[in-house]
Amino acid sequence: MSVAKKEYKRVTVKSLVDMKKNGEKISMLTAYDYSMAKIVDAANVDVILVGDSASNVMAGHETTLPITLDQMIYHAQSVIRAVDRALVVVDIPFGSYQSDPKEALRSAIRIMKESGAHAVKVEGGAEIKESVKRILAAGIPVMGHLGLTPQSIYKFGTYTVRAKEEEEAEQLIEDAKLLEKLGCFAIVVEKIPAQLTKKVSESLSIPTIGIGGGKYADGQVLVVHDLLGMTHEFNPRFLRRYMNLYEEMGNAIGQYVADVKSRDFPSDDEQY
Ligand code: KIV
Numbered sequence: 001m002s003v004a005k006k007e008y009k010r011v012t013v014k015s016l017v018d019m020k021k022n023g024e025k026i027s028m029l030t031a032y033d034y035s036m037a038k039i040v041d042a043a044n045v046d047v048i049l050v051g052d053s054a055s056n057v058m059a060g061h062e063t064t065l066p067i068t069l070d071q072m073i074y075h076a077q078s079v080i081r082a083v084d085r086a087l088v089v090v091d092i093p094f095g096s097y098q099s100d101p102k103e104a105l106r107s108a109i110r111i112m113k114e115s116g117a118h119a120v121k122v123e124g125g126a127e128i129k130e131s132v133k134r135i136l137a138a139g140i141p142v143m144g145h146l147g148l149t150p151q152s153i154y155k156f157g158t159y160t161v162r163a164k165e166e167e168e169a170e171q172l173i174e175d176a177k178l179l180e181k182l183g184c185f186a187i188v189v190e191k192i193p194a195q196l197t198k199k200v201s202e203s204l205s206i207p208t209i210g211i212g213g214g215k216y217a218d219g220q221v222l223v224v225h226d227l228l229g230m231t232h233e234f235n236p237r238f239l240r241r242y243m244n245l246y247e248e249m250g251n252a253i254g255q256y257v258a259d260v261k262s263r264d265f266p267s268d269d270e271q272y
Contacts, residue, residue, distance in 0.1 A: 011087040013141045013185040020207040026219025032075040037082035050076045052091040057225045064150045076115035090117040094151040104131030123149035125175025136183045144179035148191035189213040212238035
């Protein structure tokens with residue numbers, strides 16, 4: 001379907017719901033620092049997610065669990081300084097919202113106040129209902145995240161596709177409806193069957209944003225380092241790499257090393 005795109009000078013949570021209504025797909029990408037966020041924003045990505053995947057791609061941890069609230073705020077501050085157009089959503093990290101709704105609200109407030117972000121994201125459904133309610137009641141927009149929720153990786157035990165069985169699929173649909181009813185403005189659906197994404201998307205008026213959720217999601221999200229091919233050992237089926245920066249950057253840096261060693265760099269023109 002070809003869709004006449006409306007221009008959004010500044011993307012808001014309301015713009016995303018409008019995009020779904022108008023049949024315009026939503027683009028979302030991660031960024032964790034100023035320089036990358038500048039490029040992503042200038043390319044007209046609708047939503048920038050300061051994801052807790054920073055724990056993996058920026059800090060080298062195996063999971064998203066170790067990253068702290070302070071570290072997420074640091075990343076979010078850097079991103080916010082770069083962004084003119086995109087909606088900036090920040091993950092509340094593991095351990096900063098699950099234990100009680102008051103702590104969840106305190107964490108969300110710190111993110112909003114100290115970084116200037118526009119919204120927060122949390123993982124889970126019914127089990128975090130009270131926390132979601134509390135954050136929303138303070139006027140902070142919340143994005144949900146269902147399906148493969150990496151903060152629960154030790155419960156799942158693997159990163160394989162979620163909700164293939166009827167019971168888990170039904171639960172996911174219930175959770176999605178609950179998050180919408182509570183007032184969430186969008187929901188990430190990660191690594192679930194495409195037909196389930198279709199069902200969820202059709203049963204909600206708020207947008208779904210898929211990562212490994214297939215073509216029926218109202219929008220798509222990827223980790224920017226994966227899209228650019230800066231990571232090269234992570235090769236899930238859902239990932240489309242648009243560049244091979246791992247190789248290109250390695251070659252450029254290798255050339256620099258060779259030029260220094262051979263005294264080719266700096267040349268007469270590159271000195272004072
Ligand atoms: O942290 C992250 O990058 C995410 C995306 C995978 C949706 O949550």
